[in-house]
Amino acid sequence: xxxxxxxxxxxxxxxxxxxxxxxxxxxxxxxxxxxxxxxxxxxxxxxxxxxxxxxxxxxxxxxxxxxxxxxxxxxxxxxxxxxxxxxxxxxxxxxxxxxxxxxxxxxxxxxxxxxxxxxxxxxxxxxxxxxxxxxxxxxxxxxxxxxxxxxxxxxxxxxxxxxxxxxxxxxxxxxxxxxxxxxxxxxxxxxxxxxxxxxxxxxxxxxxxxxxxxxxxxxxxxxxxxx
Numbered sequence: 001x002x003x004x005x006x007x008x009x010x011x012x013x014x015x016x017x018x019x020x021x022x023x024x025x026x027x028x029x030x031x032x033x034x035x036x037x038x039x040x041x042x043x044x045x046x047x048x049x050x051x052x053x054x055x056x057x058x059x060x061x062x063x064x065x066x067x068x069x070x071x072x073x074x075x076x077x078x079x080x081x082x083x084x085x086x087x088x089x090x091x092x093x094x095x096x097x098x099x100x101x102x103x104x105x106x107x108x109x110x111x112x113x114x115x116x117x118x119x120x121x122x123x124x125x126x127x128x129x130x131x132x133x134x135x136x137x138x139x140x141x142x143x144x145x146x147x148x149x150x151x152x153x154x155x156x157x158x159x160x161x162x163x164x165x166x167x168x169x170x171x172x173x174x175x176x177x178x179x180x181x182x183x184x185x186x187x188x189x190x191x192x193x194x195x196x197x198x199x200x201x202x203x204x205x206x207x208x209x210x211x212x213x214x215x216x217x218x219x220x221x222x223x224x225x226x227x
Contacts, residue, residue: 001029001030002030003031003060004024004030004060005032005034005060005062006020006021006031006032006033006065007062007064007072007075008036008068009066009122010040010045010067010068010149010155011066011148011149012066012122012148013036013144013149014033014034014035015143015146015147016144019205020204020211023209023212024215027216032060033053034049034053035049036049036147037049039149040149040151040155041152041154042154047071047161050068050074051078051079058080059081060079061081061083061084061219062075062076062085063085063086063087064086064087064089065088065089066089066090066201067089067101069086069090069092070092070098070160071160073092073161073164073165074161074162074163076166076169077163077166081166081169082170083169084166084169084170084171084172085173085215085219087176087211088174088179088180088203089180090180090183091183091186092166092167093160093162095162096164097160097161097162098159098160099159099160100155100156100160106156108125112125113153118150118153119152121145122148123141134202136206140205144202144205170222171190171192172192172195172221173187173188173194174196174197174214174215175196176197176198176199176201177198177199177200193218197211
């Protein structure tokens with residue numbers, strides 16, 4: 001059984017994947033969670049950390065969440081990858097290099113940066129009413145927030161490399177609501193298996209069993225496709 005490599009956003013730590021990883025392992029899946037870069041100053045740091053998480057010589061299915069989805073083209077160009085399942089995630093750009101964030105977000109972040117050039121942790125970017133509902137309980141929120149790095153604003157002036165080739169891999173898309181509606185629509189246009197679990201952006205913390213069901217169903221859809 002091919003190993004699933006769960007790739008998290010550089011704005012969050014591996015704790016966001018822990019309940020889902022445990023659930024998948026309980027169901028007999030081989031699962032690894034990529035550890036984040038010790039320091040993120042550029043997209044190259046993120047790519048390096050993701051590549052270090054790939055077991056040598058072992059093909060993997062990449063499972064990126066959030067803006068980790070932007071990086072799968074660079075990872076797939078460097079190591080054996082058997083497929084991709086995007087989980088409420090961005091998609092690699094059709095261009096060879098792409099911004100780390102859309103213009104509207106870059107403009108918002110410019111207003112949040114501190115005197116040291118660093119941004120506040122991700123959960124402080126948004127209204128509290130929007131953030132609190134992402135977590136199942138206060139303890140989980142505290143654990144996730146303890147792992148959040150402060151990235152430099154300069155990271156969002158950089159570009160992610162997106163080499164060609166990833167689009168030939170089997171792929172699927174799992175959405176949590178409508179935050180990534182455009183990406184979900186693109187997945188449908190490409191003919192990928194697509195599923196939606198209604199919830200917030202960190203829904204794998206809230207309902208790991210339901211997300212595991214949906215993820216497993218998407219993986220099974222590959223196996224059952226003709227040819």
